[in-house]
Amino acid sequence: MANIRIGFVFDESLNAAFLAELFDGDTIYAETVFEDFLRDLPVYWQRVDAAFGNENLPVLGTCVHTCKTLFGYVGFTDLQELCQQFENKCSVSRMDDLRDEYHLLTERKEKAQRVIEKEYNRLREYNEANG
Amino acid sequence: MKLSCIIVEDIQIAADFLRKFCEKSDMVEVKGHFLNVADALEYLDHERVDLLFLDIEMPGASGFDLLDSLTYSPKIILTTSKTEYAFNAFQYHVDDYLKKPFTFKRFQESIQKLQQKVSAAQALAAPAATSPAPSSDTDFLFIKAEDKLIKLKKDDILFLESMRDYVKFVTPARNYITYSTLKNMEEKLIGPNFLKVHRSYIVNITKIDDIRGNTIYLLGNQIPIGKGHRDEVASRLNIL
Numbered sequence: 284m285a286n287i288r289i290g291f292v293f294d295e296s297l298n299a300a301f302l303a304e305l306f307d308g309d310t311i312y313a314e315t316v317f318e319d320f321l322r323d324l325p326v327y328w329q330r331v332d333a334a335f336g337n338e339n340l341p342v343l344g345t346c347v348h349t350c351k352t353l354f355g356y357v358g359f360t361d362l363q364e365l366c367q368q369f370e371n372k373c374s375v376s377r378m379d380d381l382r383d384e385y386h387l388l389t390e391r392k393e394k395a396q397r398v399i400e401k402e403y404n405r406l407r408e409y410n411e412a413n414g
Numbered sequence: 415m416k417l418s419c420i421i422v423e424d425i426q427i428a429a430d431f432l433r434k435f436c437e438k439s440d441m442v443e444v445k446g447h448f449l450n451v452a453d454a455l456e457y458l459d460h461e462r463v464d465l466l467f468l469d470i471e472m473p474g475a476s477g478f479d480l481l482d483s484l485t486y487s488p489k490i491i492l493t494t495s496k497t498e499y500a501f502n503a504f505q506y507h508v509d510d511y512l513k514k515p516f517t518f519k520r521f522q523e524s525i526q527k528l529q530q531k532v533s534a535a536q537a538l539a540a541p542a543a544t545s546p547a548p549s550s551d552t553d554f555l556f557i558k559a560e561d562k563l564i565k566l567k568k569d570d571i572l573f574l575e576s577m578r579d580y581v582k583f584v585t586p587a588r589n590y591i592t593y594s595t596l597k598n599m600e601e602k603l604i605g606p607n608f609l610k611v612h613r614s615y616i617v618n619i620t621k622i623d624d625i626r627g628n629t630i631y632l633l634g635n636q637i638p639i640g641k642g643h644r645d646e647v648a649s650r651l652n653i654l
Contacts, residue, residue, distance in 0.1 A: 301517075304517045304519065305515060305517050305518075307518060312434070315430075316427060316430075316431075319426065319427050319430070320427065323425075323426065323427065345471060348471055348495070348496070349424075349425060351495055352425050352427075352428060352495045352514050352515070353425070353427060355495060355514060355515040356427050356428070356431070356514075356515045363495070367495075367496075
């Protein structure tokens, strides 16, 4: 019986339908993008933390804007939307009003990072097995 | 024929996707990728491309600052993750707006639409170039509007405004809108009286009433002077 290659299925917490269209079956490229995400997100989030620590709302908004784009490219479209809402509030709110949301966003970011680490490893294994 | 482009984008993942899509489409050739407006403008000072993929929010100057500084009019596709910029995109007469992250299908639709516009504009320009139309140094020109060729005296023209795929001619009596590009009209209006003052405007300098700051006033109309055009405007108008 011929081996049938089963397509890669993304984690259910990601927007799998969007990722399927975005990568169009190119799991090698998906692996590269996920690797880039894991490399770049900590650097960009460090700037978010710094801006929050300095209570610089305009810069905080800009830094979250950058991370928002990254989340979109790995299928976290709901987290992307959350970042957009936070970014909008940075231009109209005071720092004290944003503290709880900032901590929530940080938790979601950390959870997202763990999911993408897992997905990256799964992609690597899948690509090695099907290479 | 492939369109040449540059990518102005500070997020590497986004730029990589764009480059990959350009290669996959086989319709666009990427000449360079720049992380900020300053580097992109330095490149555009000595090189021309057909198309700019332009992010808005970047370190330093924004994508709109780059548009204000351009000295010619390439096609522009804005790439951003903020829908709030759609209105600004309209004001700057950009050719399309792609919300990140966008798929190859969306990208392809945008490029195909652009290719069709470019081909249509070339097809329209070609008959005019070969017809017995007047050369650029006559005192009138013909424009195609309202299903006919309309003769316009150059001396009647106050200014021209780019409106995406159309050009609006403003005269004291009325306005005319023709399917063309400002670049095509620039070539027809070579001469001492017409000057491009902004990526979207050419003015008849003999009709200028006054200039206040970076705004030209002609018969009640206000025309901005683009950042990239200020030196030439000052030179041509002998502003001391």
